[in-house]
Amino acid sequence: MDEITHIPVGGEQAYDVVVGRGLTDQVSALLPGADRVAVLASTALFARAEAVEAALSAAGRQVTRIEIPDAESGKTVETAAECWDQLGAAGFTRSDAVVAVGGGAATDLGGYVAAAWLRGVRWVPVPTSLLGMVDAAVGGKTGINTAAGKNLVGAFHPPVGVLCDLDALDTLPVKDLTAGLAEVVKCGFIAEPAILDLIERDPQAAADPKSSAVRSLIEYAIRVKADVVGGDLKESGRREILNYGHTLAHAIEKVEYYTWRHGDAVSVGLVYAAELSRLAGRLDAATAARHGEILSALGLPTRYAAGAWPDLLAAMRVDKKARGSRLRFVVLDRLAETDLLEGPSDDLLAEAYAAVAN
Template sequence: MTTASTAIPVTGESAYDVIVGRGLLATLHDRIPLTAAKALIVHAPTLGAVAESLREALAGRVEVLLAEVPDAEAAKRVEVAAFCWQVMGQTDFTRTDVVIGLGGGATTDLAGFVAATWLRGVPLIQVPTTVLGMVDAAVGGKTGINTAEGKNLVGAFYAPRVVLADLDLLGTLPQNEILAGFAEVAKCGFIADPVILDLLEADVTVATDPSSEVFRELVERAIAVKARVVSEDFTEQGQREILNYGHTLGHAIEHAERYRWRHGAAIAIGMVYVAELAHLAGSLSAEAVDRHRRILASLTLPTGYPLGRWKTLLATMQRDKKARAGMLRFIVLDDIARPRVLNGTDESMLFAAYQEVGE
């Protein structure tokens, strides 16, 4: 049963809405482009039953093809993208047909990349099924796959037709998965919307309960932050970089852990690291750093990483897509909701900040 939904607009050259509500899967039928004869649903293994139900629901509208892909970051490999391309090629998938990404952030990243690259671009609908997917991965048009050298080094900016954030899909999500996704919600609080932090500090249990109105407000606020930034800078030429807060070290940790860690856990450590870095640079107060630690710890997210891994992490960060001419660049804060770029930092200071998170 559908309830009142909220449409959060992403404006710009490729405008679309992120719809937040309940029972939104029932409206997918009406979102399919009128020109589409086929729909490829790219889905994670755990969503096979949902994908089958969608096949039945859409049967009178389009021919539905299902592409089950590996769970989590294992989906974001060129071999998996090639499997999806093979399905499309063997079924004469045309430029007017539609790809539907059904799953968490890795699934929507992959589905978006497949849509962006098949025939140089086919219609895309994103249906994120995790907190991370709803507030981050499926919003903003970043698509990509990983390589042996790093995360998201191959990809494209490609906007979906619509994003359906159906909160009912979160009902069976494990609590640790919800909490990991809240790293990105907290990030939006740190870089742009302090009310998010206030709501998390007021009652983290209610805030992370998918059935609560506070939960919905937090999801909508986080999406609104990303939508606003992406609307102004779709291809990350400037302001959009603030969305990478905590991600430079976080992605290096994910790579070091061979993507067995949840994204939110790695990003939590990355946020504490850049908070410590900003404090050493004289721009962020000790209290603001402590606030990072308190909020992330309340979400049961890690805030430290083994000290002896620094050299490995540094080497990976130097290959990060945000680096320029071999120079590392970090998003830091001058205060809560006052982000900026810090570049050209001496390696000794980078290591000093890492010592504050080293275990």
């Protein structure tokens, strides 16, 4: 049997992130006392959702399948409302639960549906993408997108456990796997340099879902996030460091109407944040350049359209970290040492963007 790793996430509502292969049968054990369980999944993930449902049914649970649209297109208030309607029709009570099967978008949506139904029921994310495993499913952030921006509507609602079944990565499209590595690289720069060293030694192995390198990278990244969110669930302090590179990334996603992969946008955002750190006199040139070198070695994008800057700047002004009219960016002072840059001038922001513009 494959080795199973339990990574604890502390805080008032502690839980474990479980990493391994063949974990489907463990989902029921995380939900004692739940008579009814809703499984949210897209039609593209029918086979994996069916396996989860079979495990729940075998444990005597009454299962309701709720189909949701693929990827970011499903993270809407309309989809959430449809889910709540189905929970109501099935008679879900506070003792029942939600299981979200899918990538980061599916777990964001599923967690939000669970957070709002009866003001909060238990839920378990079963992430099927690398991005979901290392980022979206860990930490209790749930949410949907609106015309105003990405994830501006949501709730902090920790799961009772997370099941990261590495079997799901074996059939994940290469571009989706690679995109997820952007969040792993972020963890390397903000907290765990061993991630960067591992990727630099063998970028090809870092993108091979069956390699030991990928498992190590996933566990490194989960431990980074678990350490941060365990002490700051509601992003009132240290948790903001996880947004390194995300201010521009979320703006790109909005300008692209959420058709860009989140990890691709984060990749560009990381290069931008590094350059902003350098220009602000906070980060040395070599570490700033290392961002682009590692991301490029993985095949991730590091540039975006020069003419998009006015729209991107407007989108950044409604970023969650902004305070009034003042933009706030997570920056690096040195490798694995973060800080906030508050109210940078428009000239400085534009100069940093020139480094990623094409």
